[in-house]
Every structure is written in structure tokens, then in C-alpha cells.
Amino acid sequence: MLSKLLSEKLIKLNIDAKDWCDAIRQSAQPLVLSNKVEARYVDAIIDSVKESGPYIVITKHVAIPHARSQMGVIETAIGVATLKEPVVFGNKENDPVKYIFCLSAKENKEHLEALAELADLLEDENFYKVLDQATQPKEILKYVSEKERR
Template sequence: MLKDLTNEELVRLNIDAKNWQEAIRKSADALLQNGKITHAYIDAIIKAVQETGPYIVITKYVALPHARPEAGAIESAIGIATLKDPVAFGNKENDPVKYLFCLSAADNNSHLNALAELMDLLERKDFYELLDCAEKPSEIIDFIKNL
């Protein structure tokens, strides 16, 4: 479940980022600092986007940075980040990105239910409103726990 893969320590609000690479690095930093991924995992995300395009931009304003488990995922987790100012990732339909949900998947299956819950959240206007006005990570985590 989503509430099992995220916590207040994995939330970053109003990040300053000049470009999509910096947005990925800063949003993934929460996972790195909490032992969920390695530096190599972040590099793998950026390399994949450079090679295959902005496939991680999954809907309007939302990116789901992730890489293969073997690229440096230590433990399954989802980081939640909002950007102070949206940045372009090169996805004409869904740019600019303001919300990043950085996924660390330790295997190919254990995170799928959490992703399904996240997709449901991304259809809720009240979730985006919360992301825009939250002042503390606990506000977002409490919302997720009370679903």
C-alpha cells in the first residue's frame, strides 16, 4: 500500500530546481538520504530520460522518476516532491512538471498496489490542492493514511 512506501522523511516541499535533471536529483535525494536508493539509481533515472525521452512524465504536471531495481534500488519506497516553480521535461502534452513521485522499486512487483493507489490519488483535485498548499510533510502523509 502507498502508506507503507512513503513517510514524512520522504517528502520534500517547494524545491528550487533550474531544470528537469536538478528536479530529479533533488526529489530523489529524500530516498538517497533515507537509504532507499544509491547515487547510481539517480544517475540511471537521468540517463534513461536522456536516452529515451521524458517517458516519466505520466500526466499533466506529474513525473514518476524511477529506474530498474538493479540500478541501485535498496528498498521499495515512494518520495513525494513539489517544485517551487514548474520545470519542462520535454513532454509537450504534460509539461511543465510541478509534482514528482520518485519511485524506488526493489523488485518488479511489490510496489504495484502502491502505484495503483497513487494513480487514484492523481485523479483527485483535492490531492493537488493539498500538494500546492501543504506547509509540512505530515499534512500529505496524514492525507494518504486517511484514504
């Protein structure tokens, strides 16, 4: 399921972000350019974090930026981004963030299945090695696809 929501176009490696807001904008940019979300969706994510705090930082070094579907989701998708230098989001337990998985969910069922598969990947130490060592988006896509087949 996860590999169906991901493509090489949605993966950005070694983003040079100046702060958490810039990291979200850059990691979500492929979703906007691929017509998965409207630009206002990215603004909604940032506004939500400003209002509610860094709840999107879900585990050590990992953020899953997202907003409600009515805020501009066109199609369910997930973007993957790695940061050149980790960025502080304001979550004392899990900062700094190095990996960003920008989620756009059109329907709850797809959203929950994708999150369950992502949760499995986030418990896999080898996945982080692939993220850190990848020089091409296809390397990440290949790992996700192979993991799903197991």
C-alpha cells in the same frame, strides 16, 4: 500500501529546481539519504530520460522518475516532491511538471500496488490542493493515509 512506502523524510516541498535534471536529483535526494536507493540509482534515472525521452511525465504536471531495481534500489519506497516553479521536462502534452513522485521498487508486486494507489490519488483533485497548500510533509502523509482508509 502507499503510506507504508512513504515517510515525512521522503517528502520535499517547494523545491527550487533550475531544470528537469536538477528537479529529479533534488526529489530523489531523500531516497538516497534514507538508504532506500544508492546514488547511482538517481544517475540511472537521468540517463534513462536522456536516452528515452521524458516518458516519466505520465499526466499533466506529474513525473514519476524511476529506474530498474538492479540500478541501485535498496528498498521499495516513494518520495513526494513539489516544485516551487514548474519545470519543463520536454513532454509537450503534460509539461510543465510541478509534482514529482520518485519511485524505487525492489519487487514487482509492491511496485504495481503502489502505482495503482498513486494512480487513484492522481485522479483526485483534492490531492493536488493538499500538495499545493502543504507547509509540512506530515500534511501529505496524513491525506494519503486517510485516503487509504476510505
